[in-house]
Amino acid sequence: GGLTLSILEPFQRIRLTYFGFLRVFEKGLPGDVEAVKLSLMWNGADEVLHYPQDADSGLLSDALAKERWRDGSWIELMGDERGYEQYGAFQGAFTTPTVSSDLRFQGFRKRLWGTAEHLSLHRDFTIFVSGRDGTAFTIGARSYKAGCARLKFGTLFARSTGSRPITQHDINLEYVGEYSTPSSISFHVKGNDIVLWRLLWGFVLQPAAGRTSASRR
Numbered sequence: 001g002g003l004t005l006s007i008l009e010p011f012q013r014i015r016l017t018y019f020g021f022l023r024v025f026e027k028g029l030p031g032d033v034e035a036v037k038l039s040l041m042w043n044g045a046d047e048v049l050h051y052p053q054d055a056d057s058g059l060l061s062d063a064l065a066k067e068r069w070r071d072g073s074w075i076e077l078m079g080d081e082r083g084y085e086q087y088g089a090f091q092g093a094f095t096t097p098t099v100s101s102d103l104r105f106q107g108f109r110k111r112l113w114g115t116a117e118h119l120s121l122h123r124d125f126t127i128f129v130s131g132r133d134g135t136a137f138t139i140g141a142r143s144y145k146a147g148c149a150r151l152k153f154g155t156l157f158a159r160s161t162g163s164r165p166i167t168q169h170d171i172n173l174e175y176v177g178e179y180s181t182p183s184s185i186s187f188h189v190k191g192n193d194i195v196l197w198r199l200l201w202g203f204v205l206q207p208a209a210g211r212t213s214a215s216r217r
Contacts, residue, residue, distance in 0.1 A: 011047070012044045020036065044087070086108070108138055
C-alpha cells in the first residue's frame with residue numbers, strides 16, 4: 001500500500017503507483033473516504049535540459065545587466081541552483097469501487113538543488129502550458145534575496161523540434177502580484193510561431209503576430 005515511485009529507466013521511464021484511501025470532495029465539501037488505486041507510467045518526450053547550462057544566454061545577460069556589480073561578483077547574483085527539467089507524459093488508470101478511468105496527460109518535471117528556496121528566493125512565478133497538438137512550454141521569473149531581482153527563464157517542447165530554451169517573454173515579476181494576487185495576467189513569448197488554443201489552469205491562449213499570447217481568467 002501507499003505511494004511508490006520506481007525509476008525503470010533513468011530520465012526516460014518512471015512508474016508511479018498508489019494504493020490507499022482518499023476523501024471525496026463535492027463542491028468543496030468533504031465527503032466519504034474511498035479506497036483508490038492509481039497506476040501511472042511517465043515517459044520522457046525528449047532529452048533533459050540542464051540548468052543553467054542550457055538556459056538562454058540572452059535572458060541571463062539581460063538579468064545581469066539590470067543589476068549593480070563589479071569585478072567577478074556577477075556570478076554570485078545568479079544564485080547557486082543547479083538542476084534539470086524534462087517534458088513528457090503520464091499514462092495509466094485511476095480506479096475506485098465505483099469508477100474506473102483511463103488517464104493520459106502531458107507533464108513537466110523539474111529538479112533543482114542548491115541553497116534552500118526559503119533562504120535564497122524572494123519571489124518565484126512559473127506557468128506551465130500544454131497544447132492539444134502536444135506542444136508545451138513553461139516560463140517564469142525569479143527574484144533572489146541577494147542576487148538578480150529580474151531573472152527570467154523558460155523552455156518549450158514541440159514534436160518537430162524537441163526541447164529548447166525560450167529566448168524572451170514579457171513577464172516582469174515586479175508587476176505581477178507583488179502585493180496581491182492578480183485577477184488576470186497576459187504575456188507574450190518571443191521566438192516561436194506556434195499557435196495554441198487551450199484552456200488550462202484558467203489561461204486562454206490566443207495567437208498574436210509572430211508570437212503566442214495568453215490571458216488568465
